[in-house]
Amino acid sequence: MRYSKTLIPTVKEVPADAEIPSHQLMLRAGLMRKVASGTYTYLPIGWRILMKIMNIVRSEMNKSGAQEMLMPSVQPMELWQQTGRNVDYGPTMAHFTDRHGRENVLAPTAEEVVTSIAAGEINSYKQMPMNLYQISFKFRDEFRPRFGVLRSREFIMKDAYSFHADEKSLDETYKVMYETYKKIFSRCGLKYAIVEAESGEMGGSGSHQFTIPCESGEDVIVQTEDGAYAANIEKAPVDALPAAAQGKVYKSIEEVHTPNQKTIGEVCEFLKTDAKSLIKSLVYKSGTDIILALVRGDFEINPEKLRSAVGKSIELADENTIRTLTGAEVGFAGPVGLTQKINKLVIDHSVLTIEAGITGANKTDYHIKNVVPGRDFPIEGKNIVVGDVRNAVESDTYQGKKLVFKRGIEVGQVFKLGTKYSGKLGAKFLDKDGTEKLCIMGCYGIGINRIAASAIETMYDKDGIVWPINIAPFEVIIVPAGNSEQIIAASESIYKELTDAGVEVLLDDRDERGGVKFKDADLIGIPIRITVGAKSLAEGNAEIKVRRESEVTKVSLAEIKANILRIIDKLKNESV
């Protein structure tokens, strides 16, 4: 490709609305331009990068035995109503009414469509396992698009869906996908971490996230000190803190007037005490059930953990429910005397570290103190669960090992879905024994744009991007430093020789000064640069420089090709 014929609009100045390195560099290097909040046009070299990533994903998926297909971006709302996910996604799912008055959604993902295909076309255990995937645009009307391509509204996702006759088969494919993902991210030249994850909105059991550790990441990942265990913050388990000694005698509970002191902070301030002696009480609903969750005042309830403790989806109760339940304004709920009125009491371990604590009195403007867990409210029994339902914090341990917190960009996730979708959409098959069963499913996503962005986040320097060779827009850039006939002739000859050898070469044939070309080459981040200049050319040489290294090597024109091929080979093998 000739630079002069390509649109690569690099800019010197940092665009005003870009904060993180990948966003700034993708704009500065001319990979893309914003069209509206959260939507971007990918310009020629930006698109080349995405296509390279897609091709890596495609080749590894195909090797794994999955089959590529394509599903529509516009899907009938009806399908989403059948699984109820139109409600789960809520306003994040964009939808519109067509001219016939039908509701359509802009697909944020494709479980519904693929499962309805399976419902129609997979009828026998003999057809499974079956793994179908697509690489396509997805649309999510995010509350807040940000960080350029890291959280955009429109993005490219590879989404795969597997169908199985039994759990064992799902486990096998899950494992194959897990290994395939490792290969994909390695080939993209990324240093990734695999963490255990909650399956969240997708439903199901068992999930791993592939994340790229870096400062700009939106996800918090938690690892044990030795790295043996890693999970995201939604999942990360913690060891129970040592429980308070039993059997001591404490004063009986006593009401204290706490006018208008609703939050933990306010109560602590008002009563001159530590959040560690407060029992935070939160009211949740699950359908018509009412659930009271308790956690020590200095911790946060983790909704995902609470949900798995309850076994059903949950939501915070509204003010009216709380008023009816406690007989008090929001902010004064407590477990004492309430256990008969609720369907389930979930107590985080941390509460049991409290010997005699403070909690809401279920009476507006009052709290009670000297509350002893086990004496003043039950800590065991029917409909009472004691467990780990809070967020991990930095001082926590798991399996006795200290926890370390990092940020990461989620680039892929694998889920075991089970029968959540096949059940609702009627994806059934006849098994060996002649009985009809639901297909068991897995699903596997990869964010294509996020791979590009996280590669930049982890590989850039003051001059620009430093692409790993497998996803670089070009492998080699030739910079003629000068415009003499000899320089141009030599550059053209190298360009032809390498292009003929199958190397992806960008020839900077612009009528610009050397400095401009060097700056652009570095900014765009092409892994290998060949400089053809008057001095070295006089000696029959050109210069080779690898972007991420500082040395410049002089190589005779005759040996350029062999050298370049060797360097490319080396760089490619490093990233595998």
Add this chain to the structure above:
RNA sequence: CGGGGUGUAGCUCAGCUUGGCUAGAGCGUCUGGUUUGGGACCAGAAGGCCGUAGGUUCGAAUCCUAUCACCCCGACCA
């Protein structure tokens, strides 16, 4: 959706507090010349409905109101 902020040349921004004649700078673009290995220099030029709509005023980029867009923090989220 709550809080904060910004909209002025293709890009980055000044001017607005305290209204005043022709609205500026740097970068980029175009022309000519000198340059030519790390974003050159000189001379000249083009480029603006000051986000949009109302209002106040003799007069509005500047003050007021509304509205739209974008950014940041929060809540939410593969």
